[in-house]
Amino acid sequence: MNVIPLLLALGLCYTGSICKGFEIAHHHNYEEMLQVMEDVAEKCPNITYLYSIGETAGNKGRELVVIVLSDNPEKHEVGEPEFKYVANMHGNEVVGRELVLDMIVYLCDQYNRGNKTIQKLIDTTRIHIMPSMNPDGWEKADGNQAGKDWLVGRSNANNVDLNRNFPDLDYKIYHDQSKNNHLDFQYSPVFQPETMAVMDWIINTPFVLSANLHGGDLVANYPYDESRSGNKQDYAKSPDDNTFVYLAESYAENHKEMSESHEPCEPMDEGDDFGEKGGITNGAEWYSVSGGMQDFNYLASNCFEITLELGCEKFPPASDLPKYWDDNKNALIEYIWQTHIGVKGVVADENNNPIADAVIKVTNLTGGQNKYINHDITTGQQGDYWRLLVPGQYEVKACAAPKYKCVGKMVTITNPRHTEAQVVNFILPAATAKSQKREKFVNENQVFNTAEKANEEADYERMAELKELLAAYLKGRTN
The missing domain is CATH 3.40.630.10 (Zn peptidases)
Structure with missing residues (x-):
């Protein structure tokens, strides 16, 4: 057959x-x-x-x-x-x-x-x-x-x-x-x-x-x-x-x-x-x-x-x-x-209405560091989000300015195999004029500090290159 x-x-x-x-x-x-x-x-x-x-x-x-x-x-x-x-x-x-x-x-x-x-x-x-x-x-x-x-x-x-x-x-x-x-x-x-x-x-x-x-x-x-x-x-x-x-x-x-x-x-x-x-x-x-x-x-x-x-x-x-x-x-x-891998969840208001286009910010706290990951993601039309992360400790923050206050949560990511992402939901309270001003200040300084750090790293790399060139030059003169 x-x-x-x-x-x-x-x-x-x-x-x-x-x-x-x-x-x-x-x-x-x-x-x-x-x-x-x-x-x-x-x-x-x-x-x-x-x-x-x-x-x-x-x-x-x-x-x-x-x-x-x-x-x-x-x-x-x-x-x-x-x-x-x-x-x-x-x-x-x-x-x-x-x-x-x-x-x-x-x-x-x-x-x-x-x-x-x-x-x-x-x-x-x-x-x-x-x-x-x-x-x-x-x-x-x-x-x-x-x-x-x-x-x-x-x-x-x-x-x-x-x-x-x-x-x-x-x-x-x-x-x-x-x-x-x-x-x-x-x-x-x-x-x-x-x-x-x-x-x-x-x-x-x-x-x-x-x-x-x-x-x-x-x-x-x-x-x-x-x-x-x-x-x-x-x-x-x-x-x-x-x-x-x-x-x-x-x-x-x-x-x-x-x-x-x-x-x-x-x-x-x-x-x-x-x-x-x-x-x-x-x-x-x-x-x-x-x-x-x-x-x-x-x-x-x-x-x-x-x-x-x-x-x-x-x-x-x-x-x-x-x-x-x-x-x-x-x-x-x-x-x-x-x-x-990482975290997922839903961002909603105090009446449990999903918030679209809320911003998810992540700071890496692993090993005592306090490093903001300068790449935010946003929620979908139904308020859901997914944030891929490697194992470690993080602060995950949801923001929807200017209407809502930001809310942050500490999470530990382990990424067990063949398991859905850790669920971290957020309920955002309505913002006040004072909280809006504070969040604006924090966000502006966060971006500024990240840009400043990137410039410092670029300067360091340029200095290292110059040192290598100088060393090569001096070596050439002594040979």
Whole structure:
């Protein structure tokens, strides 16, 4: 008896070991990609929802299609964080596209089989997956003898690199310390249809965590992607550097090879062995990128995003895809769980009415320090918030000036595995004229002190550079 048709009918052929090499070892074109998504929606109708966020630039009827997996997939639920994976932004970097297709089939299958861990993940998280942000580029790459050229298909139909096409908010944050989140930007004709659609998607959905799947190297890359100095390679630390390192490590350490020493990928890293660094890198330290999607997420919304480079080959042979799935499966799933680190809650007034756009401020008290993390997040329309944090002691403060007083609470974060974030709710009393004046003074000085500290650190770095130059000069004179 041929069991393959039976397994196909049961929806198990994508993930069952007997079928490896049948569906997993296959590059799906646009129509086949949609078919996989539709098949999953049909097999798991209670936990899936398909939607499109817009069309591509190629005028060929291709859309940016997303599938949601959640216990209530069609709408946001108060207290439930939203997560996203975006793959195939560069059309010739195709591994991520195939991995997330494998993953949605796996999640549906495991949910239906009663896998308690997967059921809990899906029931407590609203997971959005876009297998291809650049389907037009994929078609170009696929027509190029399965992506043999390093660049063909990288850009969209208008020959624009989508990961250089977002607003350059890094420049704004580096030159103006007055605002540290939800930075304003202007829409412009230079933004491609794919970029515009994703920008609106990010701004209008309360995403908490995200990853952008690329290829060409093997490393988890975290913000900032653009250097402060303008140098091509220069570590650019964000206010949440500790958290971003934690997030990148969560992927690298659950990948079968990323955090281990491995052969460098040429020509991307010019000999860098990222495995020796634990499989992670700061984006700007690797090479500076202006207008990237990763930093846009962090600076224009509440969403923390990292970029995952999934292997040296951008368009590997289909026969290699099962190994990529085996290497990445646990990492892909464990990374979604990181949506639940830190704290979450609801901010409301004394009548229990939710307060939208309240500001959540965090001060790190771990080890006796008293360091304000200069990146606030804001509550959603239903008053809910999520603040990703690494283990430690913090003061978490909710503010909604000028109408309400700020309220702060001390919390200890431990982040137990596969557990929802610690709940910290706030009730904000109405503000008085005196309390408004006090909060204004505190907030202004907090921003000033943070900016002053950043300037001091920059001055220290410049002095260190000058000392090194002087030492080299003096050494040269004595030789």
